[in-house]
Amino acid sequence: MTLSIRLDPELESELARAAAQTGRSKSELVKASLREYLARLAPRKTPYELGKDLFGDPSATAATLDLTSKDRVRSTIVERLRAENDR
Structure with a gap:
């Protein structure tokens, strides 16, 4: 498409x-500027x-949502303690 414009000097x-x-x-410069x-x-x-x-999906049940960082830390600590006590 051809377009004509008037520019001041x-x-x-x-x-x-x-x-x-x-x-x-x-x-090219005008097209790039316009884009x-x-x-x-x-x-x-x-x-x-x-x-x-x-x-995460807000419509999903609470069990499927990602755990908060505090819950993840707690879970990691519990898992390690269980692993140490199972020895």
Whole structure:
């Protein structure tokens, strides 16, 4: 698709200078800039959405959820004590 835009002389001069410095065409620079701008406008994921695969399934029963670190430490200590006493 072809798109025409009007740039003020100063902006066109900056674009031409950037194209010369990078060895890329003005069209390439405009497309890359537009992609970056549109990516910033896209809805961002919440912290929960980014880590939900790490949190366990909230709809699962309590027994299937990961233990808290305190419970894991307690379980490890109990297992070691049992192993020592079974000798």
